[in-house]
Each structure stands twice: as structure tokens, then as C-alpha cells.
Amino acid sequence: xxxxxxxxxxxxxxxxxxxxxxxxxxxxxxxxxxxxxxxxxxxxxxxxxxxxxxxxxxxxxxxxxxxxxxxxxxxxxxxxxxxxxxxxxxxxxxxxxxxxxxxxxxxxxxxxxxxxxxxxxxxxxxxxxxxxxxxxxxxxxxxxxxxxxxxxxxxxxxxxxxxxxxxxxxxxxxxxxxxxxxxxxxxxxxxxxxxxxxxxxxxxxxxxxxxxxxxxxxxxxxxxxxxxxxxxxxxxxxxxxxxxxxxxxxxxxxxxxxxxxxxxxxxxxxxxxxxxxxxxxxxxxxxxxxxxxxxxxxxxxxxxxxxxxxxxxxxxxxxxxxxxxxxxxxxxxxxxxxxxxxxxxxxxxxxxxxxxxxxxxxxxxxxxxxxxxxxxxxxxxxxxxxxxxxxxxxxxxxxxxxxxxxxxxxxxxxxxxxxxxxxxxxxxxxxxxxxxxxxxxxxxxxxxxxxxxxxxxxxx
Amino acid sequence: xxxxxxxxxxxxxxxxxxxxxxxxxxxxxxxxxxxxxxxxxxxxxxxxxxxxxxxxxxxxxxxxxxxxxxxxxxxxxxxxxxxxxxxxxxxxxxxxxxxxxxxxxxxxxxxxxxxxxxxxxxxxxxxxxxxxxxxxxxxxxxxxxxxxxxxxxxxxxxxxxxxxxxxxxxxxxxxxxxxxxxxxxxxxxxxxxxxxxxxxxxxxxxxxxxxxxxxxxxxxxxxxxxxxxxxxxxxxxxxxxxxxxxxxxxxxxxxxxxxxxxxxxxxxxxxxxxxxxxxxxxxxxxxxxxxxxxxxxxxxxxxxxxxxxxxxxxxxxxxxxxxxxxxxxxxxxxxxxxxxxxxxxxxxxxxxxxxxxxxxxxxxxxxxxxxxxxxxxxxxxxxxxxxxxxxxxxxxxxxxxxxxxxxxxxxxxxxxxxxxxxxxxxxxxxxxxxxxxxxxxxxxxxxxxxxxxxxxxxxxx
Numbered sequence: 039x040x041x042x043x044x045x046x047x048x049x050x051x052x053x054x055x056x057x058x059x060x061x062x063x064x065x066x067x068x069x070x071x072x073x074x075x076x077x078x079x080x081x082x083x084x085x086x087x088x089x090x091x092x093x094x095x096x097x098x099x100x101x102x103x104x105x106x107x108x109x110x111x112x113x114x115x116x117x118x119x120x121x122x123x124x125x126x127x128x129x130x131x132x133x134x135x136x137x138x139x140x141x142x143x144x145x146x147x148x149x150x151x152x153x154x155x156x157x158x159x160x161x162x163x164x165x166x167x168x169x170x171x172x173x174x175x176x177x178x179x180x181x182x183x184x185x186x187x188x189x190x191x192x193x194x195x196x197x198x199x200x201x202x203x204x205x206x207x208x209x210x211x212x213x214x215x216x217x218x219x220x221x222x223x224x225x226x227x228x229x230x231x232x233x234x235x236x237x238x239x240x241x242x243x244x245x246x247x248x249x250x251x252x253x254x255x256x257x258x259x260x261x262x263x264x265x266x267x268x269x270x271x272x273x274x275x276x277x278x279x280x281x282x283x284x285x286x287x288x289x290x291x292x293x294x295x296x297x298x299x300x301x302x303x304x305x306x307x308x309x310x311x312x313x314x315x316x317x318x319x320x321x322x323x324x325x326x327x328x329x330x331x332x333x334x335x336x337x338x339x340x341x342x343x344x345x346x347x348x349x350x351x352x353x354x355x356x357x358x359x360x361x362x363x364x365x366x367x368x369x370x371x372x373x374x375x376x377x378x379x380x381x382x383x384x385x386x387x388x389x390x391x392x393x394x395x396x397x398x399x400x401x402x403x404x405x406x407x408x409x410x411x412x413x414x415x416x417x418x419x420x421x422x423x424x425x426x427x428x429x430x431x432x433x434x435x436x437x438x439x440x441x442x443x444x445x446x447x448x449x450x451x452x453x454x455x456x457x458x459x460x461x462x463x464x465x466x467x468x469x470x471x472x473x474x475x476x477x478x479x480x481x482x483x484x485x486x487x488x489x490x491x492x493x494x495x496x497x498x
Numbered sequence: 499x500x501x502x503x504x505x506x507x508x509x510x511x512x513x514x515x516x517x518x519x520x521x522x523x524x525x526x527x528x529x530x531x532x533x534x535x536x537x538x539x540x541x542x543x544x545x546x547x548x549x550x551x552x553x554x555x556x557x558x559x560x561x562x563x564x565x566x567x568x569x570x571x572x573x574x575x576x577x578x579x580x581x582x583x584x585x586x587x588x589x590x591x592x593x594x595x596x597x598x599x600x601x602x603x604x605x606x607x608x609x610x611x612x613x614x615x616x617x618x619x620x621x622x623x624x625x626x627x628x629x630x631x632x633x634x635x636x637x638x639x640x641x642x643x644x645x646x647x648x649x650x651x652x653x654x655x656x657x658x659x660x661x662x663x664x665x666x667x668x669x670x671x672x673x674x675x676x677x678x679x680x681x682x683x684x685x686x687x688x689x690x691x692x693x694x695x696x697x698x699x700x701x702x703x704x705x706x707x708x709x710x711x712x713x714x715x716x717x718x719x720x721x722x723x724x725x726x727x728x729x730x731x732x733x734x735x736x737x738x739x740x741x742x743x744x745x746x747x748x749x750x751x752x753x754x755x756x757x758x759x760x761x762x763x764x765x766x767x768x769x770x771x772x773x774x775x776x777x778x779x780x781x782x783x784x785x786x787x788x789x790x791x792x793x794x795x796x797x798x799x800x801x802x803x804x805x806x807x808x809x810x811x812x813x814x815x816x817x818x819x820x821x822x823x824x825x826x827x828x829x830x831x832x833x834x835x836x837x838x839x840x841x842x843x844x845x846x847x848x849x850x851x852x853x854x855x856x857x858x859x860x861x862x863x864x865x866x867x868x869x870x871x872x873x874x875x876x877x878x879x880x881x882x883x884x885x886x887x888x889x890x891x892x893x894x895x896x897x898x899x900x901x902x903x904x905x906x907x908x909x910x911x912x913x914x915x916x917x918x919x920x921x922x923x924x925x926x927x928x929x930x931x932x933x934x935x936x937x938x939x940x941x942x943x944x945x946x947x948x949x950x951x952x953x954x955x956x957x958x959x
Binding site: 078081082083084085086087088089090091092103104105106107108109110122123125126127128129130131133183184186187219221228229230264267297298299301377378379413414416417418420422423425426427428429431445446447448449450487489490491 | 532534537538540541542543544545546547548549550551560561562563564565566567568569581582585616617619620638639641675682683684722724725726752755756757759835837870871872873874876878879881882883884885887902903904905907908909953954955956
């Protein structure tokens with residue numbers, strides 16, 4: 039469906055909701071085409087061609103609001119959907135801060151959200167790209183014995199919004215990404231390594247870099263042992279700092295703060311981090327996959343500094359939390375798709391790079407651990423208390439250099455304590471699709487609790 | 499009313515195989531759902547959704563071609579089938595005539611949740627909220643959610659299979675935040691089954707008491723210990739341990755790629771003889787139960803470990819064909835937009851003969867992990883991690899101080915072999931399992947289980 043068709047769908051859905059008795063309504067429609075290729079052992083395992091479209095309607099009856107979504111875009115389908123949204127609204131309690139978002143300024147122009155190369159690239163070419171990624175990983179080291187699968191995905195789509203208060207608009211965007219898990223074997227030991235790349239089209243994916251990352255990591259983990267339990271300096275890889283930024287991004291949501299579920303509640307303007315840690319939410323960086331002219335309720339996206347000079351500068355708002363908190367929306371109403379009502383969430387998180395290369399960070403670490411991977415985030419991170427305890431793997435750091443591989447240990451701490459202990463952020467940045475969409479770099483944390491083998495040293 | 503007429507389904511299969519291929523399948527689905535929350539004592543976020551669509555796949559040798567469309571209009575299904583066929587260049591394969599399989603016993607619902615007034619659902623949530631808030635002055639926040647979903651599926655394939663299922667699930671979740679002297683703790687509990695609204699008969703708000711109890715207990719907790727020790731794992735959601743440690747490694751896709759530590763170990767001893775474990779898609783009313791899987795294979799009980807020996811992997815059609823064995827009814831897909839992959843249904847460790855109290859009293863110094871927030875495993879290496887949501891120290895054979903922030907970490911084969919006692923109690927719990935970007939409802943269960951020597955990762959280093 040074209041952007042114009044989707045705008046029409048959204049407009050008709052709003053009209054249907056008004057006809058069904060809504061005092062105000064908002065509709066969000068989406069249409070997309072995409073494909074997915076899975077390659078294993080030099081052969082295509084599966085090839086998926088996908089197309090989809092749908093619409094979600096938020097309806098208000100006074101200050102009560104409800105949501106409904108569906109995929110039937112016919113007149114009858116939209117009428118049924120509108121009835122469902124209005125019916126849902128009747129169940130909700132009154133909420134004085136709930137109201138349809140008002141038009142709020144001109145959305146910014148962002149170049150490059152859609153790369154026409156996605157639609158123009160033949161499937162045979164993306165299959166070849168996926169196969170090449172696998173070959174690179176396998177050729178990297180003779181101990182790399184297999185690749186579980188290389189997954190390539192792309193999508194090209196449009197989204198449109200309309201509201202009964204006169205908000206309207208649409209935008210198109212594209213995405214392409216690939217990832218793989220390589221396996222390295224030595225005797226009976228198997229280790230894995232992850233490689234990934236993300237961009238706006240297949241031409242922005244570097245097969246050499248993606249394959250090499252997975253192959254190198256798998257091989258480098260062979261012979262890994264469990265470190266001794268202790269507290270020591272650690273360098274977190276950009277994959278780990280991305281997850282960490284995502285943790286912060288969730289906790290600075292004004293919704294969580296207002297509901298008393300954030301370690302950042304009542305901390306605005308106060309010291310929450312080391313001056314080395316500078317973070318912003320940036321919804322208009324052309325490189326960020328979450329960038330868009332407007333958010334999930336039509337508010338222009340923007341850049342919001344979150345932490346600088348050690349201080350907490352802002353919370354992220356949508357129109358509801360802004361009304362409730364007497365603030366303005368920062369354009370952070372997010373939708374994972376038309377299947378969900380908007381809620382406050384970071385767009386792209388951008389960590390300000392520092393001066394030191396990874397080598398220099400390791401040198402400054404002296405003796406410690408380089409954490410390349412964490413696991414168990416969904417159960418090991420508590421966004422309400424700010425405490426975390428997660429599985430980790432990586433490399434020992436001795437005399438300022440990478441040493442033997444380490445696995446099967448945990449790192450634990452609390453968000454504010456860790457933020458205060460950041461000593462330096464690296465200079466080499468990268469977009470990472472974990473923890474949301476994050477532009478990040480490695481960082482050195484002065485001390486972190488590591489639990490592995492029975493501690494043989496004194497307790498602290 | 500059938501989702502799609504047999505006549506249309508036959509045509510779609512015929513056209514999907516018009517230029518060759520070994521196998522074609524049409525998967526049709528209709529999903530309807532409703533969800534509602536309470537937060538800050540205010541009923542909010544009512545949401546209803548409905549979707550219909552289909553996924554069509556053609557398997558040619560080892561290559562699967564897949565297309566999915568929104569809606570079930572005949573012309574859209576034909577178009578998708580033609581698109582798949584256009585990629586092949588062979589002679590047509592003739593699909594076998596469709597014949598309805600002997601209908602499996604479908605789920606029986608007493609009270610269709612879609613027919614229950616939404617106000618009644620709001621009332622349940624208000625009750626949860628009140629119960630959580632009345633648990634103590636330290637309770638600072640409570641939130642709860644209700645969700646219902648009905649999923650109708652119809653599956654047709656070129657081997658003549660025609661099968662359907664109709665699954666209704668209802669679930670409640672509650673989270674409590676407790677605060678005292680600057681310390682904040684949370685507690686979470688759920689109640690969910692493949693069942694109608696009658697699930698909420700009785701006293702569903704007991705889960706609010708349980709969630710509040712966890713949060714309040716943790717307010718007095720010490721940091722968790724660190725290091726290797728004996729761990730007694732609680733029943734119910736403790737079963738997520740087996741789900742991660744063993745279940746994922748038995749899924750045949752990982753096994754066939756050598757990406758599982760259980761590959762090549764069929765028939766081998768992997769645990770003490772006291773251990774028996776199952777994947778069971780036919781347990782009445784459980785969260786991962788169905789009449790058929792999402793490829794039309796009847797769900798079944800599969801013994802995966804018998805007296806400590808590995809006895810079966812978990813198969814979907816494609817992987818079963820590769821190994822020359824029948825599917826175990828584990829071909830599941832999150833939606834019509836996804837390809838089926840081998841997945842667990844309900845997995846559990848069968849009750850043993852140990853008394854849970856004695857299992858604890860035999861431990862001089864250890865850790866009691868009552869429940870988990872969740873876990874994760876890398877099947878290729880066997881490394882796993884679990885976040886403990888409620889845990890206590892065991893000292894001198896007694897459960898003593900509550901601990902916060904504990905994580906269990908280890909390697910599957912080692913930890914499985916170290917299970918030295920299985921309790922005679924038993925409980926099942928609900929979970930959502932993520933794999934290859936697909937989320938599936940799964941049941942996990944067990945009684946108390948004791949593991950001799952597993953690493954507890956805490957902050958008290």
C-alpha cells in the first residue's frame with residue numbers, strides 16, 4: 039500500500055471511531071514488504087516473502103481511552119475496529135491526563151530513512167550476501183567448524199497517522215540487517231561467536247566485517263575458564279554498553295518515574311553518573327533505525343540530552359506523561375507496531391564517545407576483565423530497583439592486554455553505582471540493535487562484582 | 499464456520515506445487531484477544547485485537563519457501579501460492595486429496611472469556627490491586643494485567659492432511675513494589691491456563707498475596723552469596739531450569755546442526771537414574787497444551803529422559819523427515835507470519851520420592867532458589883543463566899535469610915548430572931519462551947529439585 043493509501047486508511051478509521059461515539063480518536067496505519075533469508079552450510083534453508091498491513095485505533099470517550107487493532111481495512115472492517123476501540127474505552131477508568139494529542143509543530147525532514155536499494159536488490163543477491171557472510175566466518179580460523187545459520191532480513195514500509203484534532207502525516211523507511219552465530223570446536227569443546235550488521239539496505243552490510251566478527255569471537259573463546267570471584271575493573275564491549283544504555287533508557291521514561299518505578303525518580307538535575315558518561319536520546323539521527331519525522335502519536339521527534347556533566351537532565355515524555363508532569367512531550371511515544379498503543383520509550387540512544395581506543399582502555403584497566411557478552415538480561419535486570427546480576431563471558435585483561443578467554447561467570451551491581459564508576463568511554467562508536475537502537479562505544483568501569491569460581495581471596 | 503473452504507485449500511496447494519516441490523502446506527489462522535491493566539489503582543489500557551491471515555510453504559529438497567498474507571481471501575492465498583511456485587522450474591507435483599483427520603479432542607471451555615462483560619474483568623483487577631495493597635504499609639505500588647486470547651488454526655497439506663484447533667487462554671499477572679527505608683523490592687506472580695474464564699473462579703487474587711509476600715520478604719534481604727554451592731530449586735516455575743538446561747538442547751533444529759550439547763547423545767546417561775522428564779502437549783489445561791501442533795500433528799507426551807538416559811529429541815515435520823522419525827508434535831509457530839520450528843510445549847521433571855523438607859535439611863550450607871524471573875541458554879555451548887526472583891540461604895539444614903540479586907549460572911550437562919534429589923511435590927507454571935524471534939506459550943513444572951554444586955552469582959563477593 040502506498041503512503042497516500044495508508045493516510046486514507048487512518049483518516050477513515052478516525053471517522054469511523056467518531057461515528058461509533060468516540061469524542062476523540064487517533065489512528066495509526068502501517069504497510070510493509072520484506073523478506074528473510076536463512077542460510078546454513080552454503081545452502082538456503084528458508085526464504086520468506088512477507089507483506090503486511092494493519093491499523094490501530096485509540097479512541098477517547100471524554101478522559102477514558104481504549105485501543106483496538108486489526109488487519110481488515112475494508113469499510114466494514116474499520117467500522118468493527120472502531121466499535122471495538124470505543125467499547126474498550128468504556129471499560130477504562132477516568133484519567134484527567136488522558137487526551138488526544140494536539141498538533142505540535144512541523145516535523146523535521148530527515149534524509150535517508152528509506153534506501154530504495156532495498157526494494158531494488160534481487161533476492162538472489164541477498165542470498166549471495168548471506169552465503170558470503172557464512173564463508174567469511176568459516177575461513178577465518180580452521181577451528182571455526184560451523185555456522186548455526188546466517189539470517190538476513192530486510193523490510194521497506196510506510197506508516198501514517200491521523201487524529202480528530204488535525205494531526206496527520208506519513209513517512210517511509212527501510213531496514214536491512216544480518217547476523218550469524220559461528221561455532222568453533224576444539225576437542226569436545228564448542229564455543230560460539232556472534233556477528234551482526236545493520237543499516238538501511240543490503241549495500242550497507244559489510245559481509246567481511248560481519249562474518250569475521252562471529253568467527254573471531256568463537257575461536258577466541260576456545261579454552262575459556264571460569265574467573266575467580268572478585269571485584270575488579272572491567273571494560274564493557276559495545277554490545278554490553280548498548281544493553282546498559284537500554285536499561286537506562288527504560289528507567290528515564292517519565293511513565294515509570296511518575297508511577298514510582300524508576301531508580302531515577304526525584305533525581306532530575308542531581309548527580310547520577312560519572313562525568314565520563316554522556317547520553318542522549320536522538321530521534322532524528324539519520325543513522326538511527328528508530329529515527330522518524332514524528333513519534334507514535336504524531337509529535338515531532340527530537341534530540342533530548344539525558345545525562346551530561348554527571349547530571350540527569352531530562353525524562354522522556356509522550357503527550358500523556360507531559361500533561362501529567364507539567365512538561366512537554368519529547369516525541370518519545372513509541373509503537374512496536376500498529377498492534378500496540380503508543381507508550382513512552384527511547385528512540386535511538388546515543389552515547390557520547392570519549393578519547394581512548396579499545397587498546398588504550400585496556401591499558402588503563404591494567405588487570406581486570408573485558409566483558410564481550412551478557413546473557414539473561416530479561417530476568418537478571420530489575421528496572422524498578424536498578425539492580426542487575428547477569429551471566430557474562432569475555433577475556434581476562436592482564437598488564438593492559440587481552441589474555442585468556444573467560445566464561446560462566448556473572449557480573450552484578452546497581453545502575454547508579456555502575457554509572458558513578460564509569461572511568462572512560464571509548465572513541466570507537468557503532469550502531470548496535472540490542473537494548474533498542476543504540477550508538478555506542480566500549481567503556482571502562484572502575485569496579486564491578488564478578489562471581490565465578492569459589493573466591494579464594496578475602497571478602498569485601 | 500471453517501476458516502477456509504476445503505475446495506479453496508486444495509486449489510492453493512495445487513498451485514503452490516504447480517512447478518514442483520516435495521511438500522506444500524497452507525496454515526490459516528484467526529486470532530482474537532483482549533487485555534486490560536490496573537495501575538495506581540486505575541483500570542487502564544483496554545485493548546482488543548483481531549487478525550486473520552495465512553502462511554504458505556513449499557519444501558523442495560532442503561529449501562523451504564514461505565509466504566504469508568494478511569486476510570484469508572481466496573485470491574490473496576492463490577496469489578501467494580503462485581508467487582512461491584514461480585521460483586521453481588520443475589513439473590507439477592500432484593497433492594493428495596484432502597481428508598479431514600480424525601478430529602482430536604478439542605479444548606472444552608465452560609465460560610468463553612469473550613462473552614464475559616469487560617466490567618467483570620476490571621473487577622478481578624480491582625480485587626488484585628486491593629489485595630496487593632492491603633498486604634502491608636510497605637507496599638508502594640501495585641499493577642496487574644488480565645489477558646485473554648483465542649487462536650483458531652486450520653492446516654492443509656499436500657499429503658492430504660486437514661486439521662484444525664481452537665485454543666483459548668486466560669492469564670493474570672501482578673507486580674508489587676515495596677519500599678522501606680530507601681530500599682525498593684519487587685514481587686511478581688502469574689496465573690494462566692489453556693482454559694476459559696472459569697480459570698478465575700475461586701480466589702484468583704491469591705496471586706496478589708503471593709507477589710506482595712515476595713516483595714515484602716525481600717525488603718529484609720541480604721545481598722546474595724557468590725560462588726559454587728548446593729542449590730535446592732523450588733517447584734513450579736523452578737521447572738524453567740529444566741526448560742533451559744535441557745529442553746532447548748533437545749529441539750531437533752539445534753541438534754541437527756550440532757548446535758546442541760545433547761547432539762549425538764541419544765540413549766546415553768545424562769543424569770542420575772532418579773531423573774525422568776517429559777515434554778507433554780496434552781496435559782489438560784496447561785499453558786503450552788494444544789490438540790494439534792501448528793503443522794497438524796496431534797500433540798503428545800514425549801519422554802525425553804528416562805531413568806537418567808536421553809530418550810528423545812523434540813521434532814517438527816521437517817526435522818523429523820531428515821532423521822527418518824515421526825514428528826513428536828512440537829512444530830509450533832508464533833503466528834501465521836512465522837515458519838514452524840521445533841519447540842517445547844509443557845516440559846517437566848516427574849515427581850520423585852524425596853521429601854522437600856528433608857532435601858533442604860540435608861544441606862549444611864547452600865542456597866534455596868524458590869522461583870526465577872526467567873533464564874537463558876546457549877544450546878551450542880550449554881552455558882545457561884537464571885535470574886532468581888525469590889531466594890534464601892540454607893545454613894545448617896535450615897532456610898534462613900532471604901537474599902536479593904542472585905543469579906544461577908552453569909553448564910547444562912554438568913548441572914543436569916548433579917541433580918541428586920527430586921521432590922515428591924509437583925506444580926506447573928506458565929511462561930513465554932522466545933526463540934528465533936518467535937514467542938510461544940509454554941508450561942514448566944517440577945517439584946523441588948536439588949543440584950549439588952552450581953554457581954550462584956551474587957553481589958556479596
